[in-house]
Amino acid sequence: xxxxxxxxxxxxxxxxxxxxxxxxxxxxxxxxxxxxxxxxxxxxxxxxxxxxxxxxxxxxxxxxxxxxxxxxxxxxxxxxxxxxxxxxxxxxxxxxxxxxxxxxxxxxxxxxxxxx
Amino acid sequence: xxxxxxxxxxxxxxxxxxxxxxxxxxxxxxxxxxxxxxxxxxxxxxxxxxxxxxxxxxxxxxxxxxxxxxxxxxxxxxxxxxxxxxxxxxxxxxxxxxxxxxxxxxxxxxxxx
Numbered sequence: 001x002x003x004x005x006x007x008x009x010x011x012x013x014x015x016x017x018x019x020x021x022x023x024x025x026x027x028x029x030x031x032x033x034x035x036x037x038x039x040x041x042x043x044x045x046x047x048x049x050x051x052x053x054x055x056x057x058x059x060x061x062x063x064x065x066x067x068x069x070x071x072x073x074x075x076x077x078x079x080x081x082x083x084x085x086x087x088x089x090x091x092x093x094x095x096x097x098x099x100x101x102x103x104x105x106x107x108x109x110x111x112x113x114x115x116x
Numbered sequence: 117x118x119x120x121x122x123x124x125x126x127x128x129x130x131x132x133x134x135x136x137x138x139x140x141x142x143x144x145x146x147x148x149x150x151x152x153x154x155x156x157x158x159x160x161x162x163x164x165x166x167x168x169x170x171x172x173x174x175x176x177x178x179x180x181x182x183x184x185x186x187x188x189x190x191x192x193x194x195x196x197x198x199x200x201x202x203x204x205x206x207x208x209x210x211x212x213x214x215x216x217x218x219x220x221x222x223x224x225x226x227x228x229x
């Protein structure tokens with residue numbers, strides 16, 4: 001079946017460095033790819049999404065890259081801060097445009113640890 | 117700010133009990149979702165609803181049912197709790213027009229003994 005998966009379960013970076021979190025997906029028909037951040041004791045929180053017809057999208061300190069050729073998604077965090085420590089999930093939205101509530105299929109998550 | 121409130125942070129139930137997990141959102145969102153989160157498995161969708169009294173099965177609906185009698189409230193029901201339903205349960209909501217942005221509650225950690 002279709003799946004969304006992550007390469008690395010834990011990533012440790014020094015404060016101030018850039019972080020790159022990777023994700024492989026298998027459903028090439030998905031409309032959107034999304035990143036969520038989950039801090040300890042909280043529910044996941046939306047960070048950024050990218051439509052399937054785009055290669056790159058930038059937000060505040062974050063950039064998402066989409067490589068459809070190899071079905072790869074990445075989240076880059078610039079100047080990583082202690083507050084970025086969390087579990088990051090990629091997700092895909094393969095729901096019908098204009099249809100009912102679209103399901104998000106989440107990956108298994110990567111833990112980002114920021115060291116001082 | 118959008119607020120999604122789950123009625124309990126921690127619950128301990130016995131095998132065979134009927135369990136209700138309640139979720140309320142205050143932003144008039146059309147869509148509501150129930151997930152379970154287990155280590156190494158990420159978030160898996162149990163059920164979702166796009167309107168009052170409407171529901172659709174997610175990826176793992178077996179052993180669960182849901183109820184959405186009012187727009188702001190979405191309940192997850194375990195008819196007869198089993199030990200393999202011990203998990204973290206997360207409720208989320210979203211606008212129909214912004215389906216990628218789901219707002220999550222803090223979760224209910226359910227232990228079935």
